[in-house]
Amino acid sequence: MDVRVRYAPSPTGLQHIGGIRTALFNYFFARANGGKFILRVEDTDRERYSDESLEDLYSTLDWLGIKWDEGPVVGGPYGPYIQSERFDIYREYAQRLVDEGKAYYCFCSPERLEEVRKQQAESKSEYQGYDRHCAHLSDSEIKEYLSQGIKPVIRFRVPTEGKTTFHDIIMGDITRRNRDISPDPVILKSDGFPTYHLANVIDDHLMHITHIMRAQEWIPSGPLHVLLYQAFGWEVPQYCHLPMVMGKDGQKLSKRHGSTAVRDFRAKGYLPEAILNYVTLVGWSLDGSTEFFSREDLEKRFTMEGIHKSPAVFDYKKLDWFNGQYIRACGNDRLASLVTPYLEEAGFIHTPPTADEEKLVEDIVPPVKERMKTLSDVVPLTAFLFRDEPVTDRSVYIAKGADEAAAAKALIRGSEILISGLRNGTDEKSIEESLSSLAAELGIKVNGVFQPIRVAITASTVSLPLFDSIRLLGLDRTEERLRRAIKLFKEN
RNA sequence: GGUUCCUUCGUCUAACGGUUAGGACGGGAGAUUCUCAGUCUCUAAAUAGGGGUUCGAUUCCCCUAGGAACUACCA
Numbered sequence: 248m249d250v251r252v253r254y255a256p257s258p259t260g261l262q263h264i265g266g267i268r269t270a271l272f273n274y275f276f277a278r279a280n281g282g283k284f285i286l287r288v289e290d291t292d293r294e295r296y297s298d299e300s301l302e303d304l305y306s307t308l309d310w311l312g313i314k315w316d317e318g319p320v321v322g323g324p325y326g327p328y329i330q331s332e333r334f335d336i337y338r339e340y341a342q343r344l345v346d347e348g349k350a351y352y353c354f355c356s357p358e359r360l361e362e363v364r365k366q367q368a369e370s371k372s373e374y375q376g377y378d379r380h381c382a383h384l385s386d387s388e389i390k391e392y393l394s395q396g397i398k399p400v401i402r403f404r405v406p407t408e409g410k411t412t413f414h415d416i417i418m419g420d421i422t423r424r425n426r427d428i429s430p431d432p433v434i435l436k437s438d439g440f441p442t443y444h445l446a447n448v449i450d451d452h453l454m455h456i457t458h459i460m461r462a463q464e465w466i467p468s469g470p471l472h473v474l475l476y477q478a479f480g481w482e483v484p485q486y487c488h489l490p491m492v493m494g495k496d497g498q499k500l501s502k503r504h505g506s507t508a509v510r511d512f513r514a515k516g517y518l519p520e521a522i523l524n525y526v527t528l529v530g531w532s533l534d535g536s537t538e539f540f541s542r543e544d545l546e547k548r549f550t551m552e553g554i555h556k557s558p559a560v561f562d563y564k565k566l567d568w569f570n571g572q573y574i575r576a577c578g579n580d581r582l583a584s585l586v587t588p589y590l591e592e593a594g595f596i597h598t599p600p601t602a603d604e605e606k607l608v609e610d611i612v613p614p615v616k617e618r619m620k621t622l623s624d625v626v627p628l629t630a631f632l633f634r635d636e637p638v639t640d641r642s643v644y645i646a647k648g649a650d651e652a653a654a655a656k657a658l659i660r661g662s663e664i665l666i667s668g669l670r671n672g673t674d675e676k677s678i679e680e681s682l683s684s685l686a687a688e689l690g691i692k693v694n695g696v697f698q699p700i701r702v703a704i705t706a707s708t709v710s711l712p713l714f715d716s717i718r719l720l721g722l723d724r725t726e727e728r729l730r731r732a733i734k735l736f737k738e739n
Numbered sequence: 740g741g742u743u744c745c746u747u748c749g750u751c752u753a754a755c756g757g758u759u760a761g762g763a764c765g766g767g768a769g770a771u772u773c774u775c776a777g778u779c780u781c782u783a784a785a786u787a788g789g790g791g792u793u794c795g796a797u798u799c800c801c802c803u804a805g806g807a808a809c810u811a812c813c814a
Contacts, residue, residue: 257814292813357812364811368740375741375810400812418744427742429810436812443814467743467809488744495750497806528751528763535753536762555752557745558807565751565764575777618776628775646774679773686773697773709775 250282251457254315255447257289258300261508262307264561265462265492265500268526272489273460274313275527275549282457286318287450288329291440307509311519312542317454325454330446337441340449340479341401341434349478350434352399353381354392376430377402401435403444403475411470416458416487417554423470432471444468448475456484463488463558464499487551490530491558500561512566516589516622518577521570530559539572567620574619579612586612586625593626595633607632607719614715631705632719637731644702644732649695655736656689657696658703662729665700669722675714703732 254270256262277284288304290296305320317323327333344350355377363378382404384392392399405428412422434445441449451459466488476483494504506512512522524540531553533540540548574582587608590596596604615628638644645654661682668678686696702708704725705716717725 255814259814289814295813353812360812402812421743423743427810433812438812440812442812447814462808463744464808465814469743490745491808493807499808525751530751532752534762538751538763559752560750562750562764568764571777617778620776682773692773694773701774705774707774710773711775713773 248457250277250280251285251455252277252282252460253285253287253451253454253456255287255289255450255461256304257292257295257443258297258304259292259295260297260300261303261510263500263507263509264526264529265507267307267311267509267522268492268529269460269462269489270308270313271311271523271527271545272531272549272554274315275545276458276460276551277316278546279549283316284314285323285454285456286315286328287454288319288331289443289446290329290331291442291446293438293440303508303510307513310509310513311523328454330441330450333446333450334439336453337435337446337449338439341441341445344403344434344478345401347478348404350401350403351382351431352384352389352392353377353402353431353433354384354397354399355380377432379431382431398437400433400437402431403434403471403478405429405431405471405474411473413469413473413483413486415466415469416485416551417556418466418488421466421469423467425470425474428471428474429468434475444471444475448472448479448481451484452476452479452481458485458487460487460489463491487554490555492529493558493560495560497558497560504561505563516585516619516624517566517570518573518585518622521566521573524573525566525569529561530555571620574622575616577616579609579616582616583608583612585622586615589623589625590629590633593630593633595626595629610719614711614719618711628711629719631707631710631716635728636706637728637735638702638706639735641735643708644699644736646692646695646698649689649691649698651736653689653691653695654699655733657685657691658699658729658736659733660685661696661700662703662726662733665717666722666726666729669717679714699732700729703729 252273254273256266256270274284276282286308288301290301308315315321317325318328341350345352359380360377367375381402406425408425410422410424411428412420414420432444433442435441469486473483492500494500496504500507506515509522513519520541523542523545527540527545527549528538531549532555533548533550533553577585587596587600590608591598591600596608600608611625611629611632615625618628619625641651644658645651649657664681664685665678668681682696683693686693689695697713698708701710701713701716704713704720705711710716711719
């Protein structure tokens, strides 16, 4: 039997870490087993649906390099793959259950349901959920309600006796007493749309899905789905519930833990390969020691055995580390093009960049590459090249262990050494040695000489290496900034 | 509350009954160095607790404790 798996998100929000992790596991499992990866859009919630979410789904998968074999846009033999386009199918199957007495019309108003819930809460009843008020309506009662124009929902009749078991590849057998299953859930809403349970079961069957890999939050509805498959007389697919992705506090990862939308990570300057690598390592491992995986590696080496049972905390710091690693492994040309949009957005260069600016960006990449955690770090690192905002507070120029007089001397004589040296083509090593001996002469640390010069040139005590900074800035502007700093120290 | 699931360093994890319980991130220390990074080296840090089974339990079983998810005309 060929493996067929699917990722079936609901376009009601941006793709987040947890969702994309599910997509990745499905995708890799399919690839590693020569199977098919299907994308299905579960847009049955009309109230929360948004076009933006759908676009985000496509662009996020595209950014990660995940292609689906069947689904929207690409089509396939079991389409359509967007549930709102399968409206009639669900109606038909729901009606079939009604005809067979396995489901029934319910005319209860939202108000009545609310009231029932309230009473159950107050009485601390062990039984929660629908009270099966409409479970045994006569034909004439149904006709009467319908003639009043009340739009019914269709509820699935859950047995009150017995228990239902399903097998999970990771978790083993999971059994639930039928009386503990949410009583008679709605499978077709009053607007004619199916709920998740119905649509999901029908589509997974019709699309010949062999393995259902989804987050563990779905475990409780596993038995209900099994009951649904049985009601239709269909074979139950294999289940594989994925460990949840948690935040630092052990709760389901959500916005309050930080960014969760993949789009946000992308905007901040995370590389797709870093996200892909780290995210698949949350809840999965190959051998406990291999940590770098390319998409191609995973397409070959992903195994279901490596998926864990227990939930995993998403570690933003480790993602940062992965991203830094991938940035450093990135070719300079590619990095230049990746970094360009950030410089454009900061208003540092034109959109598109001029030829000179393109050249500058190329030169910026090598020194900046070692220092970036995310691509957006390029902005603060290179701001001194594009903005001239001199530091006027003299104390900033003075390094630890030096005083104002020493800093002034270091600045004046250091500038001389630096500028004349560079103008004469003296090599950097020699200039550096001269600056070091100047420090010795002034009785201060080497940094006592470098810091005032650095602040003068880059307007910061933290910067790229001095000679790199000067090379990028150009000698003329460097000299100008040094002169200005010297003037600052000569005042009063 | 009810139901179900989970439990190895702070975090992600390895160890298919026998290891000085391994690796990585993060932390700490050091080296390199003009700052910051980066890189390299070293280091602290865990089997939730209690019972069994066994010659021997991280590993198998039970109990306790803790955590999580679900409990919608949302998925």
